[in-house]
Amino acid sequence: MFDLTGKGALVTGASGGIGGAIARALHAQGAAVVLSGTRVEPLEALAAELGERAHVAPCNLSDAEAVEALPKAAAAALGQVDILVNNAGITRDQLFMRMSDDDWSKVIEVNLTSVMRLSRGVLRGMMKARWGRIVNVSSIVGVTGNPGQANYAASKAAVIGMSKSLAAEVASRGITVNCVAPGFIATAMTDALTDDQKAKISGSIPAGRMGTADEIAAAAVYLASPEAAYVTGQTLHVNGGMAMV
Amino acid sequence: MSDIAERVKKIVVEHLSVDESKVTESASFIDDLGADSLDTVELVMAFEEEFGIEIPDDAAETIQTYGDAVKFIEANASA
Numbered sequence A: 001m002f003d004l005t006g007k008g009a010l011v012t013g014a015s016g017g018i019g020g021a022i023a024r025a026l027h028a029q030g031a032a033v034v035l036s037g038t039r040v041e042p043l044e045a046l047a048a049e050l051g052e053r054a055h056v057a058p059c060n061l062s063d064a065e066a067v068e069a070l071p072k073a074a075a076a077a078l079g080q081v082d083i084l085v086n087n088a089g090i091t092r093d094q095l096f097m098r099m100s101d102d103d104w105s106k107v108i109e110v111n112l113t114s115v116m117r118l119s120r121g122v123l124r125g126m127m128k129a130r131w132g133r134i135v136n137v138s139s140i141v142g143v144t145g146n147p148g149q150a151n152y153a154a155s156k157a158a159v160i161g162m163s164k165s166l167a168a169e170v171a172s173r174g175i176t177v178n179c180v181a182p183g184f185i186a187t188a189m190t191d192a193l194t195d196d197q198k199a200k201i202s203g204s205i206p207a208g209r210m211g212t213a214d215e216i217a218a219a220a221v222y223l224a225s226p227e228a229a230y231v232t233g234q235t236l237h238v239n240g241g242m243a244m245v
Numbered sequence B: 001m002s003d004i005a006e007r008v009k010k011i012v013v014e015h016l017s018v019d020e021s022k023v024t025e026s027a028s029f030i031d032d033l034g035a036d037s038l039d040t041v042e043l044v045m046a047f048e049e050e051f052g053i054e055i056p057d058d059a060a061e062t063i064q065t066y067g068d069a070v071k072f073i074e075a076n077a078s079a
Helices: A017-028 A040-050 A064-078 A101-129 A150-173 A195-203 A213-224 B003-016 B037-051 B057-062 B066-076
Strands: A008-011 A032-035 A054-056 A083-086 A132-137 A175-182 A235-238
Touching (some): A008 A017, A008 A064, A017 A032, A017 A040, A017 A132, A017 A213, A032 A040, A101 A150, A150 A175, A175 A213, B003 B037, B037 B057
Parallel strands (some): A008 A032, A008 A083, A032 A054, A083 A132, A175 A235
16 A cells, blocks of 8 residues: 555655655665755755765745745656655744735745645646645644734645645646645644643643644645545644544 | 648547547537647647747637648648
8 A cells, every 4th residue: 555666756845854755765665766955964964864866956935036946946856747746945033014925925926836746846747647645734724824924824725725726626637736734743843842832832732742843744645545435625633633624 | 631730639538538520620619629728738838849839819719610720730740
């Protein structure tokens, strides 16, 4: 089950905790991976760790030209992009009344517009191959909202709506488009929280703990797999029961 | 029939799985040959690859029939 041998996958934000875990998991299932991100060092380190079938393609997702070039670079390295995981995302948290246009547009540009551009860039190959998987990493806050994250929540909700529309357009060509919506996941970002804050968060989650990056990766592997061919336009919530939607 | 017309017909027949006799000059991809809007996008992609040309979106919109496609490609393909 979930054998990805012979498939090529492009993963954005692979220098981060969740993106790195997704890239590792796809690779472990046999896929060749292109690791993209802004920070070259962690990408190179991950590629070295994975060994064969791993390539590095740094990209700044707020640079439109660089984003247009990434699918081509990935296809050159892989032969064909069969799986696209749009995982990269940024936050610019701010109370709504204090949110600047710049806070808003930067988050939309990276979290939403780059997802559109990269998806558009890989679709031609997927249409020809009559097979493709696009997995977009959304967030629970895109569904529930979160104070201080109007921009981030808007971008993550928008990705869900975009995915559903695209899923309907390309379903007949063997291409699926789905989202994974993580809840609270332990990463470098949450390491900065105090024990008190962490305990409070865990108390609000039915599972009683934060999730792990590997638990997100498992969901991504499923949606990328041949076995998930009949699942499209869906959002798989991985949040320990924090929100049941 | 020109070489281009022949190659265009082959692509249309293969992609839309229609009988060659139905692919006439005035045959509309959507109305006569059963294409959906995504098929027309794929046809344009296939023409671009076969003839090594770029068909801009506004031109692609004017290519509604087999005859339109042949005419456009004859005017724009170098070989």
